[in-house]
Amino acid sequence: MPELDAEKLKENALTSIRLGIEDFQRSKLEKDQGGDPARALSAVRNLFAGILLLFKYKIAVSVDATGDASVLIFNPPEVLPQADGKGGIEWKPVGKFKRTTIDVATIKKRFEGFGIDVDWPTIDKLQECRNHLEHLHPANTLGEVADFVAELFPVLREFILTQLNEQPADLLDTAWPVMLAHHEFFRDTIAECQASWAAAGVPEMMQPWLESCQCEECGSSLLRPSQQDIEEGASVDNQDNTFKYVCVACGHSDLIAPLMIKELNDAYYDDPRDGGEADVEECNECKRSTFLISEQHCLWCGAELDYPTCTFCEEPLRQEDQFNGGLCGYHLHAYEKAMRDD
Ligand SMILES: [Zn+2]
Ligand SMILES: [Zn+2]
Ligand SMILES: [Zn+2]
Structure with a gap:
């Protein structure tokens, strides 16, 4: 079985997070100040890899024996059915432990097994964001990367405090103040944005879809x-053909209504190829x-239906x-037939 050094895992995790934050800072700077938007993707890759390494470190130090830690962290051999020579079957591991380490789904299972609590919905969201960014041009990722860093922060802080029993400021060193400042900026800005939308006359039931909009x-x-x-006292409700948003991150401005309507439709879209039908219509x-x-x-x-x-x-x-x-269609047909037959 491959050797496992828990301290090394922790060291690699912290290096990865530090590099991720450095990439993040470089991605935000202007070109003439040494900025490089292409660093945004490596920021997200490094940060996500860093938190997964910290998770693996936690699993490794949750057991006393080094051998047990390896069993938990490296991918186990496949278990396959074998003929037992007496007409029956036996399930046996085939091959050795692999050199690769467990993925997010398996980390989740290990954590469940050890009663380690993490905000999985946020981790899943971060992973989705990471995968999504792989396919975009770097220039179109800067705002989303800033969202990523802001969302990662509380998960990381919580995990270091409660699961590793350490102080995030000590452990993360130079990366900590950058993350903290960004998180606070982000939280304050979100609050200001939400407060200013309150006066914009967004239809009440569309409010949740406003909150999930992202700059195009x-x-x-x-x-x-x-x-x-x-x-001008305009209202999104009935001036949706002119009412605009402004992106705080990049300054881009365009109509808000189509974004909200797209968010709603994306959420209720059901792929017709799976036999599904969208739940939203005109x-x-x-x-x-x-x-x-x-x-x-x-x-x-x-608007509601006269005949529900x-x-x-x-x-x-x-x-x-x-x-x-x-x-309904069936009873309308039956009624019309009855009328004809009279
Ligand atoms: Zn933007
Ligand atoms: Zn309507
Ligand atoms: Zn009917």
Whole structure:
């Protein structure tokens, strides 16, 4: 079995995080100050690798024997069925422990086995972000990388405090003040953005979709309503053809409504190739793609159905059934037939 040195894991984790933060700082600087936007991707790679290494370190120090730690950290041999020579089967490990170490999914299982608590939804989100950034041009990632660093911070702080029983400031050294300052800037800016949207007349039920919008240029979630629209007392609700957002991270400005509607549609999209059907359709009242079929109302204008269910069978009806006077397709057909036969 490959050798495992827990202290080495920790050292590598901290180096990876330090390099990630250095990359992050370089990615934000202007070109003439030695900045390099291409560093954004390596920032995210290094930071994500760093936190996974810290997780593995925690697993390694959770057991007393070094041999046990190796068993937990390296990928085990595959267990396959073998003929037992008596007409039955036996399940046996084939080959040796591999030189590769466990992935995120297996770390999760090990943590469950050892009762180690981590904010997995955030880790999953960070991993998704990491994979997503691999496919983008570096210039379009800066805002999203800033989101990534801000989201990583509380998970890292919590893990170091509660699971490693160390002080994050000591352990992370020079990376700590950078992360802390960025996190505070981010938190304050998000709060300011949310406060200024409160005066922008965003339809109540669309609010959650506003919060998940990202800048189309850089991927940042730090979006403010345009100052001009706010000063003119404009409202997103009925001036969605002109109301703009401004990205705090890169200054890009464009219409906010299409972004919100896209967020909503992406969330309810069901791949038709899997036999799924999207749950959002165009609203007959306001003509926006914001009518939630399963809940029978429009999230933008609040339109509801005159006939929510079929008078005969109580099947839920849709917008397209409203012209049938409260009958489902089947009962409309039966009714028309009965009328003809009379
Ligand atoms: Zn931006
Ligand atoms: Zn509507
Ligand atoms: Zn019916």
